[in-house]
Amino acid sequence: MKRAGIVAWNTFREAVRDRVLYNLVFFALLMIAAALLVGQISIGIEQIVIVTLGLSAISLIGILMAVFIGVGLVSKEMEKRTLYALLAKPVRRWEFLLGKFAGLALTLAVNTAAMATGLAGAMWLVQGSLRAEDAAVLVAVYFILLKLAIVVSLALLFSCFTTPLLSTLFTAGLYVAGVFAPEIRAIGKVTGNAALDAVAMGFSYLLPNFDNFNVIAAAAHRRAIPGMLVAQNTLYAAVYCAIALTGATMIFSRRNLK
Amino acid sequence: MAMLLLAVIPAGFASVWRLQRGIDRQLAEMHQEQDELVLRSGKMLRLLSLEYGAFLADVYWTRTVQYYGDRRVRQVANLETLGPLLDVTTTLDPQLLPAYRFGAIFLAENAPQGAGRPDLAVELIQKGIRNNPDFWRLYYDLGFIYYWELKDYKKASEAFLEGSKNPKALIWMKVMAAKIAAEGRSRETSKILWREIYESTQDKLVRENALRNLKLLRAEEDCEYLDGLAGRYARSAQRRPERLEDLVSAGILPGVPVDPEGVPYVLGADGKTHVHPKSPLLGYPKGPPPR
Amino acid sequence: MTAARRNANNTPMTGPAIETEGLTKDYTTGFWLAKKKRSLDNLTMQVERGEVFGFLGPNGAGKTTTIKLLMGLTFPSAGTARILGRPVSDVGMHNEIGYLPEQPYFYDYLTACELLDYFARFHGYGAAERRERVERMLKKVGLETAGKIQLRKYSKGMLQRVGVAQAILHDPQVVILDEPMSGLDPLGRREVRDIILELKRAGRTVLFSTHILGDAEMLCDRVGVIAGGKLRGVGAPKEIVGVQSHGMEILFEPGSGAGAAGILEKAVRMGERYRIEVAEGELYGAIEQLRAAGAKILSVVQVRQTLEDYFLELIGAEQARTSAVEVGEK
Numbered sequence: 001m002k003r004a005g006i007v008a009w010n011t012f013r014e015a016v017r018d019r020v021l022y023n024l025v026f027f028a029l030l031m032i033a034a035a036l037l038v039g040q041i042s043i044g045i046e047q048i049v050i051v052t053l054g055l056s057a058i059s060l061i062g063i064l065m066a067v068f069i070g071v072g073l074v075s076k077e078m079e080k081r082t083l084y085a086l087l088a089k090p091v092r093r094w095e096f097l098l099g100k101f102a103g104l105a106l107t108l109a110v111n112t113a114a115m116a117t118g119l120a121g122a123m124w125l126v127q128g129s130l131r132a133e134d135a136a137v138l139v140a141v142y143f144i145l146l147k148l149a150i151v152v153s154l155a156l157l158f159s160c161f162t163t164p165l166l167s168t169l170f171t172a173g174l175y176v177a178g179v180f181a182p183e184i185r186a187i188g189k190v191t192g193n194a195a196l197d198a199v200a201m202g203f204s205y206l207l208p209n210f211d212n213f214n215v216i217a218a219a220a221h222r223r224a225i226p227g228m229l230v231a232q233n234t235l236y237a238a239v240y241c242a243i244a245l246t247g248a249t250m251i252f253s254r255r256n257l258k
Numbered sequence: 259m260a261m262l263l264l265a266v267i268p269a270g271f272a273s274v275w276r277l278q279r280g281i282d283r284q285l286a287e288m289h290q291e292q293d294e295l296v297l298r299s300g301k302m303l304r305l306l307s308l309e310y311g312a313f314l315a316d317v318y319w320t321r322t323v324q325y326y327g328d329r330r331v332r333q334v335a336n337l338e339t340l341g342p343l344l345d346v347t348t349t350l351d352p353q354l355l356p357a358y359r360f361g362a363i364f365l366a367e368n369a370p371q372g373a374g375r376p377d378l379a380v381e382l383i384q385k386g387i388r389n390n391p392d393f394w395r396l397y398y399d400l401g402f403i404y405y406w407e408l409k410d411y412k413k414a415s416e417a418f419l420e421g422s423k424n425p426k427a428l429i430w431m432k433v434m435a436a437k438i439a440a441e442g443r444s445r446e447t448s449k450i451l452w453r454e455i456y457e458s459t460q461d462k463l464v465r466e467n468a469l470r471n472l473k474l475l476r477a478e479e480d481c482e483y484l485d486g487l488a489g490r491y492a493r494s495a496q497r498r499p500e501r502l503e504d505l506v507s508a509g510i511l512p513g514v515p516v517d518p519e520g521v522p523y524v525l526g527a528d529g530k531t532h533v534h535p536k537s538p539l540l541g542y543p544k545g546p547p548p549r
Numbered sequence: 550m551t552a553a554r555r556n557a558n559n560t561p562m563t564g565p566a567i568e569t570e571g572l573t574k575d576y577t578t579g580f581w582l583a584k585k586k587r588s589l590d591n592l593t594m595q596v597e598r599g600e601v602f603g604f605l606g607p608n609g610a611g612k613t614t615t616i617k618l619l620m621g622l623t624f625p626s627a628g629t630a631r632i633l634g635r636p637v638s639d640v641g642m643h644n645e646i647g648y649l650p651e652q653p654y655f656y657d658y659l660t661a662c663e664l665l666d667y668f669a670r671f672h673g674y675g676a677a678e679r680r681e682r683v684e685r686m687l688k689k690v691g692l693e694t695a696g697k698i699q700l701r702k703y704s705k706g707m708l709q710r711v712g713v714a715q716a717i718l719h720d721p722q723v724v725i726l727d728e729p730m731s732g733l734d735p736l737g738r739r740e741v742r743d744i745i746l747e748l749k750r751a752g753r754t755v756l757f758s759t760h761i762l763g764d765a766e767m768l769c770d771r772v773g774v775i776a777g778g779k780l781r782g783v784g785a786p787k788e789i790v791g792v793q794s795h796g797m798e799i800l801f802e803p804g805s806g807a808g809a810a811g812i813l814e815k816a817v818r819m820g821e822r823y824r825i826e827v828a829e830g831e832l833y834g835a836i837e838q839l840r841a842a843g844a845k846i847l848s849v850v851q852v853r854q855t856l857e858d859y860f861l862e863l864i865g866a867e868q869a870r871t872s873a874v875e876v877g878e879k
Contacts, residue, residue: 006670013659014658080654081654085649085655088643088650089643092640212285225288229285232280233281235273236274236277236281240274243274246270
């Protein structure tokens with residue numbers, strides 16, 4: 001576990017040195033521009049628009065980072081053969097994977113926290129103050145982070161057995177499918193075909209259901225998000241990451257390094 | 259080790275399944291409190307959807323049907339977002355004809371079947387006609403809403419006439435226009451109109467609704483006939499019947515008649531025959547089509 | 550190893566440092582019509598403790614394959630390998646092993662100091678110990694002034710030095726170096742040679758691969774020759790490579806004395822000079838004859854095979870060209 005921590009720290013350091021966090025500048029500019037412009041365009045719903053826009057941007061930037069960096073976590077080390085010297089140290093392969101996952105999760109957490117701070121700043125600019133019910137926005141940010149953790153674990157899983165390009169496609173595809181999990185579940189109901197219904201139902205439970213984590217609309221209206229949902233979503237993300245990382249470990253532990 | 263790992267994955271998916279059910283309950287509760295559409299402007303959405311508008315429309319359409327189907331089962335009358343959902347859908351994909359036809363029926367119908375907003379239904383259909391002037395059935399739908407929901411027979415007749423000018427339109431569009439202009443509302447016209455709706459669509463919800471209305475029309479006929487029999491009873495027994503059973507004991511009826519759903523008719527306090535208030539005919543439809 | 554004493558790491562203190570038994574590795578190439586290629590075939594060998602063992606062979610002979618199997622980077626198709634009596638799948642034993650990959654490459658966003666510090670953490674050293682070790686190692690490989698430079702600015706030779714440093718950072722019992730001399734200038738090669746000799750003096754076991762005979766001869770207690778995925782011979786460098794002496798070569802300028810004609814018949818003329826090869830036993834007789842003929846002897850050298858000659862002889866010219874042996878379609 002301690003060794004996984006060492007790998008995680010180095011992964012974080014790599015992201016920082018590779019200037020990954022520069023995306024924050026872009027986000028900050030977007031938020032400032034939005035805060036300034038939103039008052040001119042829409043009257044009465046400024047807070048709603050700023051939150052929707054901010055959370056959507058946090059989610060999108062996070063997803064892009066999770067997919068593209070996540071896919072490279074393992075494949076880049078294999079391609080450049082930096083992994084050889086590392087695995088000659090007393091590091092087990094699962095520790096390496098777990099460390100890589102934790103490292104990117106940490107990077108995303110720091111990045112998301114910084115963006116959330118920016119969003120809070122924009123909200124403060126627009127509203128003049130921050131109120132207790134704004135906590136719903138914080139929960140929405142937390143849910144985005146849970147979602148990103150699942151995406152990273154999937155990217156890691158795919159990159160353990162296929163090329164970076166295919167891993168990217170698979171991860172992005174699974175993300176999109178996961179967002180539409182409720183629609184997939186409804187296919188059977190809409191068509192009224194019992195067999196299709198059963199297949200769609202089963203499939204929708206196997207997919208990572210990213211719709212679970214989408215409370216942007218609720219947060220925009222500052223509606224309280226039930227504590228039970230927070231607990232369930234946390235557990236859901238933890239279990240799903242565990243599944244994906246277990247799969248990744250099973251594959252990667254048997255893999256011959258070229 | 260490998261065995262342990264193999265156990266993690268099935269156990270993991272089992273807990274995912276259980277958790278998902280819990281989350282679904284929480285989310286359903288949240289959505290019940292208040293339905294919201296962050297972006298009610300279809301034009302804005304179309305801008306944001308880049309070239310994927312048509313695809314997004316399909317997603318919205320699925321969502322609309324899902325949302326609406328759900329509501330109907332739960333008999334919740336709050337259908338405020340049905341209008342905006344349909345509007346967004348048809349703005350994203352103006353050629354999505356089922357959305358117009360679906361909207362025409364269910365926006366117009368009264369609760370619990372619809373949103374009770376025939377005005378919005380007319381707007382939606384008119385938007386459909388603007389975007390799809392060749393599709394004559396939209397005129398039919400427009401005429402139908404004027405005829406059935408708004409009881410504006412002049413406008414209904416005009417709509418049918420306008421639609422009949424399309425060379426592809428069936429000839430009875432013109433017949434309907436003339437018939438409504440001459441008679442206004444009649445049961446015969448209503449039956450033809452609903453039957454046409456029933457036969458012209460594949461949409462399950464629309465078909466169910468048409469079927470229910472056809473059954474209601476049949477029940478209306480039954481009630482009129484039974485009222486006649488009650489009058490006969492009153493004349494011979496020198497008093498009004500209190501229940502339909504009185505007609506049975508008097509030998510006028512072989513047994514208490516039932517509506518197309520199999521629920522017995524009842525005699526109301528006003529002395530008229532009615533469909534039983536708990537008959538599925540007044541709510542969610544079940545059962546075989548009427549004879 | 551029944552009487553083996555064990556140290557704190559549960560590593561037996563006696564028995565060979567490295568032993569392989571029937572180690573075989575097949576690779577599949579292609580996707581649809583996968584072909585199996587055998588890159589290592591039934592390798593059985595032992596490296597004793599405290600020994601410097603040279604792994605000799607042409608490029609693609611199976612040296613790197615063997616080393617990667619030993620490091621657990623790839624997994625054998627058949628056979629077993631043990632290091633310090635423990636199976637190579639036991640990653641815990643890596644505390645006792647140092648490894649230099651072939652043409653090493655490291656995280657280029659780190660400096661040499663940071664990289665070594667990062668690796669040192671896995672061995673559980675405290676901060677002060679890490680700093681001390683990193684400094685010592687950088688000095689040992691001659692990078693003490695470049696420690697604060699990012700590795701992306703390093704030359705190939707400098708990376709090789711960093712690779713050696715990280716391999717011996719934790720003072721391992723067994724050091725496995727894959728082509729440690731490649732990419733180095735003469736000074737660098739000499740430094741690496743010194744490091745290997747130093748390790749030997751400290752009682753460590755060193756296994757290194759090379760395709761350069763001189764390196765092996767100079768450093769190794771024993772060498773193993775591998776070609777075409779098969780082990781062709783193991784022994785002291787002299788036994789293995791020097792044994793097929795082709796006799797002696799004499800270089801001379803002919804005089805005008807009697808009997809010169811007979812000897813000149815057998816000699817090869819090279820401008821003013823003549824060269825003649827004789828069996829070892831006939832050396833003195835030949836010298837007598839030349840002296841009698843008034844010839845001026847310029848040099849007498851032992852005729853030896855080059856490594857290339859040796860490989861060609863061992864595996865035949867045809868197989869030397871194909872690096873691996875095909876074992877048929879899957």
